[in-house]
Each structure stands twice: as C-alpha cells, then as structure tokens.
Amino acid sequence: xxxxxxxIRQVMREADCLHPEATVEAAIARVGAQINADxxxxxxVVFCVMNGGLIFSGKLxxxxxxxxxxxxxxxxxxxxxxSGGDLFWKAKPExxxxxxxxxxxxxxxxxxxxxxxxxxxxxxAGASAVHTAVLVDKDHDRKAVPGLKATYTGLSCEDRYVFGxxxxxxxxxxxxxxxxxxxxx
Numbered sequence: 001x002x003x004x005x006x007x008i009r010q011v012m013r014e015a016d017c018l019h020p021e022a023t024v025e026a027a028i029a030r031v032g033a034q035i036n037a038d039x040x041x042x043x044x045v046v047f048c049v050m051n052g053g054l055i056f057s058g059k060l061x062x063x064x065x066x067x068x069x070x071x072x073x074x075x076x077x078x079x080x081x082x083s084g085g086d087l088f089w090k091a092k093p094e095x096x097x098x099x100x101x102x103x104x105x106x107x108x109x110x111x112x113x114x115x116x117x118x119x120x121x122x123x124x125a126g127a128s129a130v131h132t133a134v135l136v137d138k139d140h141d142r143k144a145v146p147g148l149k150a151t152y153t154g155l156s157c158e159d160r161y162v163f164g165x166x167x168x169x170x171x172x173x174x175x176x177x178x179x180x181x182x183x184x185x
Contacts, residue, residue: 015180027154032063040066044101050074052107055166056135071095087117098126107166161185
C-alpha cells in the first residue's frame with residue numbers, strides 16, 4: 001500500500017464529522033422542497049457542476065417532482081495553477097437554456113469565483129433567470145462578491161477544509177457519507 005493512500009485513510013480516521021449523513025439527507029430533502037415550490041412551473045434546465053456537484057445533484061434530483069432537463073457542465077478557473085484566472089470550460093453546457101430558468105447545482109460555496117463566473121455566463125448566454133443550489137456554504141468573509149449567497153443552501157459549515165458528499169480531499173473521499181473536516185485544517 002502506498003504511503004499516499006495510507007495518508008488518505010488517516011485523514012478520514014482523524015477527521016471531525018461536521019454533519020452526519022442523516023443531517024445531510026434532511027438538508028437535501030429541504031432544499032428539494034424549496035425548489036419544488038419555486039421552480040415546478042418554470043421548466044428549468046438543471047446543470048450539475050462537475051465533479052463536486054455530482055453526489056448532491058444525484059440525490060437532489062430524486063426530490064424534484066416536476067419535469068426538467070438535466071445536464072452537466074465542467075468549468076474551472078485554475079487550469080493546473082494554484083490561482084484562478086479566466087473561466088476555462090472542460091465541458092460546456094450542451095442543453096439550450098435561452099429564455100429558460102437555469103438551476104446550477106454545486107457542492108460548496110467557498111469563495112464563489114467559479115460559481116459567479118458560471119452564473120454570469122448563463123445570464124449572458126440568454127437564460128431568463130439563474131438559480132443556484134449548493135449543499136454547503138462555508139462561513140467566512142472572503143466571497144468573490146460581498147454578500148454572495150446561493151439561492152438554495154443545504155447546510156453551512158465553519159471555515160475549514162471539508163470533504164464528503166462530493167467534496168474531496170486530494171481527489172479522495174467524495175464518497176464519504178457525511179460532511180467532514182480535516183483535522184487541524
């Protein structure tokens with residue numbers, strides 16, 4: 001077994017559980033009910049932001065009880081660097097959303113630079129309205145736009161390095177059934 005994999009396992013053993021699975025599932029159901037109330041008659045296009053939004057999107061979609069088109073997009077601002085730049089599309093939206101409501105589903109709202117850029121892209125490309133749903137909103141004052149909030153938020157968490165339910169630690173533990181914080185981070 002590689003030392004890296006052992007480190008990944010140790011991170012999980014030592015992690016603090018911020019939100020157990022039952023709490024996360026209840027939050028997803030609550031967000032689903034809010035979206036049903038707001039968007040059921042709007043014929044939205046729903047985009048999962050890959051890769052982080054995959055688990056939240058999959059679980060959330062099962063709570064939505066109206067017809068919708070589901071697709072995905074994959075965008076980054078990093079392009080193999082540690083600081084963000086212009087938005088780079090790894091996979092652009094393939095479903096037309098001109099004159100339609102768009103719901104963007106992502107795992108976490110941290111600083112929000114990429115999410116803000118995706119929202120701007122959708123607005124400039126003809127969406128009639130853009131809504132966002134995030135599983136977790138990280139509590140801090142470093143948002144890309146002061147006061148930036150998602151339309152729908154499942155949970156909030158302290159300003160720590162978190163993983164689980166789609167969020168990763170060095171590419172691992174997206175599959176963790178709960179929201180965890182790395183010990184000491």
